[in-house]
Amino acid sequence: MDRRKILLVLAAVIAALGTMLVWLYVRGADSRAQAQFDTVNVIVATQDIAPGETFAAASQAGKFEKKAVPANTVLDGAQDDLQGLTGEVALTSVYAGEQVIAAKWGGSTDVDVTSKVIAIPKGKMAVTVNLTDPQRVAGFAKPGSEVAVFVAVAPDKTETYYARTLLQKVTVLGVGDTSTITTTKTTKEGESTTEPIPQTLVTLAVTQKEAERLAWGTTFGTLSLGLVNDATKLDGTPRVTDKNLVE
Incomplete structure (x- = not known):
């Protein structure tokens, strides 16, 4: 084969290769263009969310x-409903317009919720009460928990003593620092002993009327919480006294 024929064959191969490359580029461009039109529904933040803010709040x-x-912009772990992160808190800032991804959320023990700004539901206010471990359900009441609030009024506080449900369902916004108080007990023999009792700050989302009830209950009674869920049945039962305790 002479030199001219060799050059013609090489030119034909190069032309075919060039044509193939152009076809592959056009095909890829079509795919990229199509991906811009294919969309996926994901959850996006409409406002800034601070670290420690609960998903529920x-x-x-x-x-x-x-x-x-666009499908080609969906981030790994992007959420497509409001159930996937139930019970979790923001581990870092989430900004308005940002896709909500699982990597930025975790358990309440992974971040100090009380050191950050908390989100207050619309129409509510944040009120903090100081409770012992049994009063806050042995520590099971966490940010995002739904709780009922009970009050027990002792005889030395008011003329009428009783116990009843004070608030049927409120949301826990945060669980704060723990402090220790001491209580003094006197035996029948007249001996006095002191016992340390840890108390923890619990912040609740309440209405104005509910806040007023909490203020009264804190001043004149003892508050305690009960964990509830959507299936919990809560009725307007009468207050319990010594006269109807066993009825």
Whole structure:
């Protein structure tokens, strides 16, 4: 084969290769263009969310919305509903317009909730009460928990002593620092002993009327919490006294 024929063959191969490369590029461009039109619905933050803010509180405050975004921009772990992160808190800042991804959320023990700004649901206020471990359900009441609040009024506080449900269902916004108080007990023999009792600050989301009830209950009675859920049945039962305790 002479030199001219060799050059013609090489030119034909190069031309075919060039044509193939152009076809592959056009095909890839079509795929990229199509991906821009294919969308996926994901949860996006509508407002800034601070570290330590619970998913439940942010949701109640209206800080999430479902939005269609291009399929090729969906982040790993992006959430497509408001159930996937139930019970978790923000581990870092989540900014308005940002996709809500699982990596930025975790358990309440992974972040100091009380050292950050908490989200207060619309129409509510944050009120803090100081409770012992048994009064806060042995520590099971966590940020995002739904709780009922009970009050027991002792004879030395008011003329009428009783126990009853004070608030049927409120949300725990935060669980704060623990301090220790001492209580003095006197035996029948007249001996006095002191016992340390740890107390923990618990912040609740309440209405104005509920806050007033908590203030009264804290001043004149003893508060305690009960964990509840959507299936818990709570009725307006009468207050319990020594006269109807066993009825």
